[in-house]
Amino acid sequence: MTREILKVKDLATHYTGFGGSRVVKAVDEVSFSLEEGQTIGIVGESGCGKTTLCLSLVRLLAPGAQIVGGSIELNGRDILKLSQKEMVEVRGKEIAMILQDPMTSLNPVINIETQVGEAAFKHRGLRSSTLRERVRQLLEAVRIPSPDVRMQEFPHQMSGGMRQRIAGAVALSGEPGIIIADEPTTSLDVTIQAQYLDLLRRLQKDTGVGLIFVTHDLGIVAKMCDDVIVMYAGKTVEKGSVREIFNNPNHPYTSALIRSVPKLGSKDPLYRIEGQPPDLSNLPQGCSFASRCAIADDHCFEHEPPLIEVGPRRLAACWKIEENAASKEQA
Amino acid sequence: MFGIYIQRRKVIRAYFLRRLVYSAITLFVLATTIFGLVRLTGDPAILLTPEGATELERVQIREDLGLNDALPVQFARFIREVVTLDFGTSFHLGQSVTSVYFDRLPNSILLVTVAMAFSLALGIPAGIISAVYNGRWMDFAAKGLALTGMSIPGFVMALTMMFFFSVKFSWLPTFGIGTWKHLVMPGIALGWYFAASTLRLVRSTMLDVLSSDYVKLARLKGMTEQRVIMRHAFANVLIPLISLTGVNFVVMINAATIVEVIFVWPGLGSLLLEAVGERDFPLVQGIVVMSGTLIIITNFLIDLFYAWVDPRIRLTR
Ligand SMILES: Nc1ncnc2c1ncn2[C@@H]1O[C@H](COP(=O)(O)OP(=O)(O)OP(=O)(O)O)[C@@H](O)[C@H]1O
Ligand code: SF4
Ligand SMILES: [Mg+2]
Numbered sequence: 001m002t003r004e005i006l007k008v009k010d011l012a013t014h015y016t017g018f019g020g021s022r023v024v025k026a027v028d029e030v031s032f033s034l035e036e037g038q039t040i041g042i043v044g045e046s047g048c049g050k051t052t053l054c055l056s057l058v059r060l061l062a063p064g065a066q067i068v069g070g071s072i073e074l075n076g077r078d079i080l081k082l083s084q085k086e087m088v089e090v091r092g093k094e095i096a097m098i099l100q101d102p103m104t105s106l107n108p109v110i111n112i113e114t115q116v117g118e119a120a121f122k123h124r125g126l127r128s129s130t131l132r133e134r135v136r137q138l139l140e141a142v143r144i145p146s147p148d149v150r151m152q153e154f155p156h157q158m159s160g161g162m163r164q165r166i167a168g169a170v171a172l173s174g175e176p177g178i179i180i181a182d183e184p185t186t187s188l189d190v191t192i193q194a195q196y197l198d199l200l201r202r203l204q205k206d207t208g209v210g211l212i213f214v215t216h217d218l219g220i221v222a223k224m225c226d227d228v229i230v231m232y233a234g235k236t237v238e239k240g241s242v243r244e245i246f247n248n249p250n251h252p253y254t255s256a257l258i259r260s261v262p263k264l265g266s267k268d269p270l271y272r273i274e275g276q277p278p279d280l281s282n283l284p285q286g287c288s289f290a291s292r293c294a295i296a297d298d299h300c301f302e303h304e305p306p307l308i309e310v311g312p313r314r315l316a317a318c319w320k321i322e323e324n325a326a327s328k329e330q331a
Numbered sequence: 332m333f334g335i336y337i338q339r340r341k342v343i344r345a346y347f348l349r350r351l352v353y354s355a356i357t358l359f360v361l362a363t364t365i366f367g368l369v370r371l372t373g374d375p376a377i378l379l380t381p382e383g384a385t386e387l388e389r390v391q392i393r394e395d396l397g398l399n400d401a402l403p404v405q406f407a408r409f410i411r412e413v414v415t416l417d418f419g420t421s422f423h424l425g426q427s428v429t430s431v432y433f434d435r436l437p438n439s440i441l442l443v444t445v446a447m448a449f450s451l452a453l454g455i456p457a458g459i460i461s462a463v464y465n466g467r468w469m470d471f472a473a474k475g476l477a478l479t480g481m482s483i484p485g486f487v488m489a490l491t492m493m494f495f496f497s498v499k500f501s502w503l504p505t506f507g508i509g510t511w512k513h514l515v516m517p518g519i520a521l522g523w524y525f526a527a528s529t530l531r532l533v534r535s536t537m538l539d540v541l542s543s544d545y546v547k548l549a550r551l552k553g554m555t556e557q558r559v560i561m562r563h564a565f566a567n568v569l570i571p572l573i574s575l576t577g578v579n580f581v582v583m584i585n586a587a588t589i590v591e592v593i594f595v596w597p598g599l600g601s602l603l604l605e606a607v608g609e610r611d612f613p614l615v616q617g618i619v620v621m622s623g624t625l626i627i628i629t630n631f632l633i634d635l636f637y638a639w640v641d642p643r644i645r646l647t648r
Contacts, residue, residue: 060550092553099551104544109566109642119552154642167548174553 005177005210006034006057006095011070013049013056024281026052028234029070032227034178039204039211041225041242043218043257045277049234050214051100054180057212058095059087075177093123096171097180101187102164106155112139112166113151119174138169141206142199161192165199172203180212185220197224219261222246227313230254233278233288236307240314250316252293287319295320350634354627358620362413365619366406375422375610396422396612409616418617423609428617431602438508439598442591443583445514446522451576453526458533459568462541463560473530480527485586489520489593506595517594521587525579532575533568540564570641577633581626 009031015024026049034040042050055061057072059079071078074094082090096119099105107115117135120126126134132151139147142165155163164184171179181200185193197220204211213224221228221242228245230238230253238251249255259271275292278284287305290296300319307317375396376389393399397408412418418428453476461473496516497505503512540546541564549563588600595601599618606614638644 058551060547088553088555090553091551097548097551099544099548101544105548107545107549107563107567109570109640110563111642118549118554122553156643170548170552 002036002038004033004035005075007071007073008032008057009071009073011053011056011072012068013052013061013065014068015052015062015065017064022281025234025283026065026280027056030229030231030234030236031070032229032236032239034210034212036177036210037204037208038227039213039225041221041228042212042214042231043216043221043228044231045216045273047277047280048231049280050216050231051182053231054097054182054212054214057180058091058097059084060091089123092119092174092176094176095178095180096174096176097182098164098167098171098184100183102160102167102184103187105167106163106170108155111152111154112158116151116166116169116173119170123174134173135169138172139166141172141203142166142169144169161188161196164188164196168196168200168203172207172209175207176209178210178212180214182214183216186215200224217261218246218257222261230257233283234280235288235317236315237289237318238316239307240311240316244311244314250310250314250321251289251318252295252320253289254316287317350631354631357627358413358623361623362410362616362620363406365616366409369607369610369612369615370402372607372610375612378610379422398612412613412616413620416621418620419613421606421614422611423606424611424614428613429621431614432599432617432621435597435599435602438596439584439587439591439600441514442517442521442596442598443580443587445518446525446583446587447576447580449518449522450525450529450579453522454529455533455572457526458530459537459560459565461530461534462537465538473534477527477530477534480523480530483523485520485524486589486593488523489516489590492516492520493593506593508597513594513596517590517596520593521583521590524586525583528579529572529575532571536568536571537564540567543567566640570637573633573637573640577630577637580629580633584622584626 010029011027011031012025012029013027015026016022017024028049030053032040042053044050052061052065055065056067059067059082061067067080070080072080074090079087079090106112113132113135116138117126117131120134120138121131124134135151136147139151144150144162144165150158155166158166167184184200185196188196200211200213201224203209211224213221215221225242227241228239229236230245230251232253238245238249238254245254246258249258253273256271256273260273262270273292278288278291284290284301286301286303287293287296290300293300303319305317305319307315310316310321374389374393376392376398379392380388390399397405400408416429418432420426421428421431424431457473457476461470464470492503493505493516496503503515504510507513541560546559546564549559554563584600587598588604590596591598591601592604599622603615603618605611606618
């Protein structure tokens with residue numbers, strides 16, 4: 001078995017507003033672990049807490065957000081016990097991140113060489129010609145043509161796809177063991193998106209970096225990931241390997257997500273999950289998916305289902321796991 | 332590859348030419364306007380002759396000053412003066428306008444430079460601190476500073492300082508020119524408002540920039556707060572700051588007049604005021620046209636600097 005590099009346990013992050021009267025439970029008791037070279041997918045609808053989870057992992061939350069419980073063990077130590085000063089030595093070096101929008105995530109007035117090289121300069125001590133050579137390598141690795149010319153240029157001279165590839169080079173620069181990619185392809189068009197995913201996979205194979213891949217698209221998860229965490233309203237509702245989750249989803253929300261993935265060549269109208277996710281500052285009693293769940297009953301509305309082991313390395317939080325599995329078999 | 336550079340040289344040359352033409356037009360409009368305006372202020376002969384002088388004496392004076400010529404003739408003469416930068420002789424000082432102008436110019440530049448330096452040295456750090464500590468006491472202190480700067484008129488500021496620093500404690504000379512001490516109060520009185528305006532701009536732009544994705548990415552790379560703020564964030568504040576400073580510079584030259592009068596500072600502002608009062612046409616015209624030229628040149632330099640700081644602008648406008 002390969003080495004475990006990240007172990008997140010019962011992580012909870014809340015936003016408090018209006019003098020503490022409103023608490024948004026954006027991440028609620030999420031646990032998972034990541035091994036070297038592994039890719040874990042985090043899937044869920046908009047607003048379910050994916051970005052908050054990512055930013056919690058690097059402890060760069062917006063003011064008003066607070067990690068209220070749990071632990072994040074990175075390379076063997078709990079980074080929640082580190083000061084912000086110490087975190088500066090962790091970010092970019094042990095864990096890096098690619099942001100969602102390539103059009104806004106690069107600095108418009110700093111050239112590409114500096115932006116890509118900074119982390120290598122700081123965390124790996126590279127200087128002058130060695131540093132430049134490293135930047136060149138990184139740009140080559142992310143398929144930027146004529147890197148020597150391009151690194152003297154500025155973000156506005158690059159296309160969206162190129163910028164996102166450069167953001168990939170920025171993430172790799174400090175040679176981190178883990179890269180978090182928060183919906184890195186959402187704003188790219190389909191062809192560029194496919195290329196980017198291929199690139200990420202290849203980079204991962206070459207560098208052995210552990211990848212946390214956030215998306216709302218299960219299709220991408222199927223392509224990219226080993227394990228998946230399905231999040232709903234800040235909580236883990238299902239967790240397991242990609243194959244098992246696709247073949248045998250245990251949670252009605254997961255089934256619905258799978259049904260909403262467009263199938264190649266299918267003429268059926270795209271399936272949409274009815275209704276809205278609940279307000280995270282005012283969660284209902286019972287199962288948070290109940291109002292949208294086709295098989296919900298009174299029990300579901302009153303009692304919250306615990307996240308239980310339903311197989312080897314397989315978790316789900318639903319009162320009707322058996323029934324759901326059975327109904328699928330019929331279909 | 333080289334094609335790109337040749338292309339760029341062409342673009343830059345076209346840019347300079349266009350600027351030159353615009354500047355010439357601006358100057359012409361300015362010169363024409365001041366030529367007309369100054370003649371609306373009245374007859375200089377009345378002020379130049381002693382009380383009880385005869386009409387004949389006044390006619391003689393007008394003849395001497397060339398004021399009896401038809402307006403187009405006067406205008407043609409004036410345009411020649413503009414082109415040769417020789418504005419003739421001041422009516423009431425009897426000296427060459429150009430030499431009076433260049434006697435006073437260094438004093439004005441000194442005052443405006445000191446005031447500008449003061450406003451930037453106070454406004455920029457205060458703006459940055461105020462944004463970084465948004466909502467905390469340092470932010471409130473900075474905002475208080477900005478509010479007083481925007482709301483207290485320069486002359487009130489000047490008189491208050493005079494009262495305390497000259498009259499009460501006699502630390503600083505009340506007026507005049509000579510030592511660095513003479514510069515303190517005029518510099519602060521003139522720079523105060525601009526410090527506040529700089530502070531407000533730096534604060535609001537900095538707040539925007541600090542919440543941007545690229546600043547987040549800089550932090551994600553493990554950059555220290557100091558580098559995040561000074562290198563990644565402030566570099567982006569610099570662009571609007573240069574624009575504002577360019578505008579402020581012109582406004583400051585105008586605002587300097589009041590400060591020069593209060594502190595009896597022998598600059599161009601007080602000279603212009605005096606010239607207008609005396610209906611000294613050549614002096615007024617000379618000051619306005621020459622200062623206009625200097626402002627145009629300065630603005631051009633600021634634009635060059637701007638293009639240098641912001642890679643997105645490559646002198647193509
Ligand atoms: N700065 C903030 N202050 C208060 N609440 C916030 C803040 N940022 C996010 N939230 C709330 O926290 C919840 C989770 O937001 P988050 O951005 O983590 O979701 P997400 O899953 O990344 O969504 P998306 O797919 O749209 O990016 C949302 O309900 C959101 O309204
Ligand atoms: S617990 Fe009940 S409401 Fe919740 S998902 Fe399962 S069946 Fe649906
Ligand atoms: Mg998000």
